[in-house]
Amino acid sequence: MALWLPLLSLLGLILGAAPAPAKLRDAGAQAWEPPSSALLGPARFALEMYNRGRAAGTRAVLAAVRGRVRRAGRGSLYSLEATLEEPPCNDPMVCQLPVSKKTLLCSFEVLDELGKHMLLRRDCGPVDTKVTGAGIPKDAGIAQSDFTQSSVLIPSLSQPYPDDKNETLTSVLPLLNKDPLPQDFSVKMASVFKNFLITYNRTYATREEARWRLSVFIRNMMRAQKIQALDQGTARYGVTKFSDLTEEEFRTIYLNPFLREGPGKKMRLAKPVDDPAPPEWDWRSKGAVTDVKNQGMCGSCWAFSVTGNVEGQWYLNRGTLLSLSEQELLDCDKMDKACMGGLPSNAYSAIKNLGGLETEDDYSYQGYMQVCNFSAEKAKVYINDSVELSQNEQKLAAWLAKKGPISVAINAFGMQFYRHGISHPLRPLCSPWFIDHAVLLVGYGNRSDVPFWAIKNSWGPDWGEEGYYYLHRGSGACGVNTMASSALVD
Known part of the structure; x- marks a missing residue:
C-alpha cells in the first residue's frame, strides 16, 4: 500500500477548495418553458462536449434547457443554460467513487457556423435544487445513448x-x-x-x-x-502540454481534417529553380521568419501556415518583416471553415480577393471566428498569385533556399508528445494520405548525418524545440511533400 x-x-x-460560481449556486428552483426546437441542436452538442472523456455509465443527460440566439458573422451564437443529470455510478471499473445522482447547472455558448458547432464557453456547477418544469420533450431525440466520442471536450482549466x-x-x-x-x-x-x-x-x-x-x-x-x-530518427517523445488530452480530443481541437479534402482551389505549378540546393539553409537566421505563434484551441493551422509563407515572401521582395493577421483569414475567408479547418490554396485566394492582409497589431488574433472587420486601408501586404510546388524534396529544398519559407501540410502523428530531435515515424504510422496539420518549412540541414526539415509550428514556443518541429528529410515522411505551396509577391 x-x-x-x-x-x-x-x-x-x-x-483545491473553491465554490461553484454564484450564478450557478444560487439558481434555486425555477420552472422553465419548453425549449425552442432551435436550441436542441446546440444543446445536444454542448452535452456531447461535456461528456467527452467520460467513461460509459458516467455520462450526463440533458434535463432542461433554455437560452437565446443571435447572429454572429456567418453563423449563430447560442447562449444556453442547461441542467444536466449525472447518473449514479457504482462500477469500480468505470467510475472512481460510488456517487449518487447529481444535478448540475451549466452555461454554454455555442457557435453554429455553416451547420457546424463550436463550443466557446462552458461553466458548470452543482445546484442543490433541480430545475422543474417542462424540460426536454421525449421526442427531441436527446438521450445518453445518442452521444459518441466524436467531438471534443474543451476542458475548463480555471476552476479547482x-x-x-x-x-x-x-x-x-x-x-x-x-x-x-x-x-x-x-x-x-x-x-x-x-x-x-x-x-x-x-x-x-x-x-x-x-x-x-x-x-x-x-x-x-x-x-x-x-x-x-x-521512431527511426533521433526524436524524443514524452510529456508535453497536450499530455492530458485523449488522442481524439487533441485531433479535434488542434488539427485540421479538412486538409484531407484538399488540395482545394487549383493553383498553377511553380517554375522550378535551376540552382541546386545548398547543403543547408535556414531563413530564421536571415530575418525572414517571425516569432512562433499560438493558434490556441482552434483548428486554424492553415491560416498560420499561409501567413508565415506570406510574411517570408513580403520580406524577400519588399525588405520588411511584418507579423500578419491570421484572424483576418478566420473571419473573412469565405471558402474555409475558421477553427474547423481550411486549405492554404483557399486562403491565398481569399487574401488576393480581399485586397491584402492587415498586420497582427491592427487585426489581432482571438482564436475563434468573428464578424469580418477587414479594412483595405489598413492592409499592409498583398500577394499577386500562388503556386503549387514540386513533390520532389530535393527540388523543394532548392526552391526554399532561393524563394523563401514554404507552406506544407503533414500527418501530425506523434506530435502530441514530441519534445525534440528529428522525428522519423514508420510510414504505416504516419501515412502521407492522412495529412491533418498545416505548418511552415523554414529551413533544412543535417544533424549527425540525419537530414531534416526545420518546421515552424503554431502551438506556441512552449512546445517542441521552442515551437519548432524537426522532421526527416528525403523520405516523404508524414506527407511533408504532398501539399507544398507558396504565395507570390511581385
Missing part, C-alpha cells in the same frame, strides 16, 4: 473543485490497474503528473475530471513510449 502514497499526495496537491475529506486511495487504483498498468510505472507517473500540473498550471473543473485526466495522462505516457520505440 505504501507504493501508492505518491498518488495520495498528488491528489492532495491538485484538489471542492476538497473531499472522505477521498480514499482505493478510488484511484481501478484507474491505474485497468488494462493493466505496471505498478512501478503508475507510481512513477504520479510524480510526473504532479510536475506536469505545476509546469503547465493545470487545474480541472471537477474531481471526476481530474481522476479521468490522470488516467489519460498515464495511458498517454505508455503511448509515447511506444512511439519512441518505433
Whole structure:
C-alpha cells in the first residue's frame, strides 16, 4: 500500500477548495418553458462536449434547457443554460467513487457556423435544487445513448473543485490497474503528473475530471513510449502540454481534417529553380521568419501556415518583416471553415480577393471566428498569385533556399508528445494520405548525418524545440511533400 502514497499526495496537491460560481449556486428552483426546437441542436452538442472523456455509465443527460440566439458573422451564437443529470455510478471499473445522482447547472455558448458547432464557453456547477418544469420533450431525440466520442471536450482549466475529506486511495487504483498498468510505472507517473500540473498550471473543473485526466495522462505516457520505440530518427517523445488530452480530443481541437479534402482551389505549378540546393539553409537566421505563434484551441493551422509563407515572401521582395493577421483569414475567408479547418490554396485566394492582409497589431488574433472587420486601408501586404510546388524534396529544398519559407501540410502523428530531435515515424504510422496539420518549412540541414526539415509550428514556443518541429528529410515522411505551396509577391 505504501507504493501508492505518491498518488495520495498528488491528489492532495491538485484538489483545491473553491465554490461553484454564484450564478450557478444560487439558481434555486425555477420552472422553465419548453425549449425552442432551435436550441436542441446546440444543446445536444454542448452535452456531447461535456461528456467527452467520460467513461460509459458516467455520462450526463440533458434535463432542461433554455437560452437565446443571435447572429454572429456567418453563423449563430447560442447562449444556453442547461441542467444536466449525472447518473449514479457504482462500477469500480468505470467510475472512481460510488456517487449518487447529481444535478448540475451549466452555461454554454455555442457557435453554429455553416451547420457546424463550436463550443466557446462552458461553466458548470452543482445546484442543490433541480430545475422543474417542462424540460426536454421525449421526442427531441436527446438521450445518453445518442452521444459518441466524436467531438471534443474543451476542458475548463480555471476552476479547482471542492476538497473531499472522505477521498480514499482505493478510488484511484481501478484507474491505474485497468488494462493493466505496471505498478512501478503508475507510481512513477504520479510524480510526473504532479510536475506536469505545476509546469503547465493545470487545474480541472471537477474531481471526476481530474481522476479521468490522470488516467489519460498515464495511458498517454505508455503511448509515447511506444512511439519512441518505433521512431527511426533521433526524436524524443514524452510529456508535453497536450499530455492530458485523449488522442481524439487533441485531433479535434488542434488539427485540421479538412486538409484531407484538399488540395482545394487549383493553383498553377511553380517554375522550378535551376540552382541546386545548398547543403543547408535556414531563413530564421536571415530575418525572414517571425516569432512562433499560438493558434490556441482552434483548428486554424492553415491560416498560420499561409501567413508565415506570406510574411517570408513580403520580406524577400519588399525588405520588411511584418507579423500578419491570421484572424483576418478566420473571419473573412469565405471558402474555409475558421477553427474547423481550411486549405492554404483557399486562403491565398481569399487574401488576393480581399485586397491584402492587415498586420497582427491592427487585426489581432482571438482564436475563434468573428464578424469580418477587414479594412483595405489598413492592409499592409498583398500577394499577386500562388503556386503549387514540386513533390520532389530535393527540388523543394532548392526552391526554399532561393524563394523563401514554404507552406506544407503533414500527418501530425506523434506530435502530441514530441519534445525534440528529428522525428522519423514508420510510414504505416504516419501515412502521407492522412495529412491533418498545416505548418511552415523554414529551413533544412543535417544533424549527425540525419537530414531534416526545420518546421515552424503554431502551438506556441512552449512546445517542441521552442515551437519548432524537426522532421526527416528525403523520405516523404508524414506527407511533408504532398501539399507544398507558396504565395507570390511581385
